């Protein structure tokens with residue numbers, strides 16, 4: 026068997042052929058999709074007035090211009106930033122049609138800027154250096170820290186100088202594997218200052234996954250911390266990094282330098298594993314650096330960062346974003362969707378290991394001169410009141426989280442919410458998965474006391490910024506609908522044949538033309554980029570999601586229609602979990618599907634065929650789950666392991682996932698036509714073995 030490392034590294038070639046999506050996946054039976062048939066009454070938030078947009082008509086006019094004259098529309102907005110060199114008059118071009126040649130996107134071509142300069146220096150130079158940039162709240166109740174814009178700029182410059190001192194240059198990749206300390210966004214901003222691409226790897230990924238990502242982009246430098254406390258659990262991050270670096274070495278790629286921040290609350294210097302020569306302490310290296318670091322002026326289309334994300338097949342994809350368009354769109358969506366003013370205290374609960382932590386914890390809020398809360402801990406530690414204690418403590422104005430957290434807090438009881446003062450809250454946001462109307466209503470009524478509009482923002486790692494979202498106070502909200510497209514998002518819905526559907530209906534969610542923060546490529550694999558996003562429906566970017574459009578033009582996202590599952594807002598490829606399960610010596614074959622989960626949105630359901638002669642025991646089951654935790658990370662651990670002496674396959678050997686999904690969701694009365702199965706008897710056996 027090939028090792029996982031090869032699966033997630035760059036060393037093995039995958040066949041990723043993309044046929045049209047399986048139409049059966051379009052019928053998603055989540056609560057949100059059911060209500061989409063008959064839109065419920067809108068919740069009008071008349072008490073909230075958007076500070077920039079005065080009316081729906083104003084939005085309509087701006088939206089129309091953003092689609093008809095994208096270059097003019099975004100040029101006007103681009104002027105709000107510092108550009109060392111102005112872009113060309115004709116700065117935008119793109120091709121979304123594989124039949125017309127290579128897919129490409131260009132925005133602000135000819136311009137030169139630097140996103141860190143715009144996030145930090147610009148505000149400090151305008152005399153706002155003393156304003157709070159990050160409010161850091163530790164895992165434990167008694168630990169917090171505040172950093173002004175000037176302090177963050179100084180630290181970013183020190184790290185930037187250090188990166189240069191160890192040989193990092195423009196265009197190099199730097200891997201960051203760290204918990205939510207201020208040092209994480211600081212390290213990202215330092216990379217961007219010198220033109221290095223940051224590749225942040227969520228610190229819940231395993232050593233194998235980290236190694237695959239390091240090797241794929243050849244990051245010679247890794248930034249990490251000794252460890253972290255997550256609730257009452259200690260995680261030895263440096264140990265995981267060491268394992269990852271050993272795996273890299275075995276594959277022939279060696280990391281030169283590892284910068285380690287001592288998070289002594291979890292693991293102190295003395296108990297942190299160490300490799301002389303390669304490892305350096307942040308505290309020894311960074312404070313001695315100068316607080317002046319020249320800015321690397323970047324062409325608009327120079328890469329800004331890589332972020333690996335799961336696809337329906339093969340290894341995780343290194344999604345690449347570039348500088349100019351990303352900067353402008355991150356800032357603009359943050360400004361309009363969160364109605365953000367400089368100085369607003371804003372809290373996004375996402376980790377910087379995901380795209381939300383990039384765009385809406387780091388770049389978006391800082392570009393707007395806001396104060397961004399950085400929370401190290403978990404939202405229910407020490408009690409389920411923690412989020413609302415933080416809201417009360419810092420007087421948070423905009424709060425942004427995932428539906429899974431809302432559902433879990435709803436289940437803990439209203440008293441944890443109502444015991445804290447939430448009068449500072451003005452806007453509540455959600456992201457990552459469809460929100461069911463019940464959770465929406467609880468969020469609106471209990472958390473927001475009925476006065477805060479909810480922005481249900483639809484977007485992806487690939488879009489880098491919101492593409493469909495309510496604008497608070499500008500139009501009525503429907504619980505469970507992300508509502509209308511953001512400026513510049515040319516949303517289209519298509520049928521199986523790729524024909525655009527106008528008016529109300531149901532179809533595949535696509536985008537018809539380039540927006541400034543479009544994914545530019547998959548790192549090192551432009552073919553895969555074209556095949557994944559642009560080949561399924563010619564002339565469109567395909568999101569992988571299904572959706573409905575109602576009579577008011579509102580969009581209802583029904584979920585992924587490919588083999589990607591969304592667990593607690595974390596995107597996981599079924600192929601990755603299958604590959605991990607197959608690492609277990611007793612596993613002959615595995616097939617993974619998603620199923621509806623009351624808290625997590627979707628859970629992971631794994632069918633496993635054991636090696637001949639192996640008995641399915643509790644130990645084997647636990648071992649299989651453990652293997653996935655080790656291969657990918659704890660967040661990808663299957664919820665259900667279903668013994669499968671045989672899998673339902675067609676005569677050509679293709680697994681019929683439709684059948685597996687129906688069994689997982691206990692809808693075996695709706696299996697549909699199974700006459701094309703090579704052995705229809707396997708279905709009966711599976712039903713008998715239901716765990």
Ligand code: PRX
Pocket residue numbers: 334380381455456457458459460481482483484485486487507568569570582583584585591594595596
């Ligand atoms: O299925 C959609 C879901 O999350 C996917 C993107 O995942 P990722 O790239 O990890 O980015 C998550 C943060 C943007 C989408 O394809 N998704 C995201 N937002 C929503 C959503 N589904 C429904 N409603 C949303 N608001």
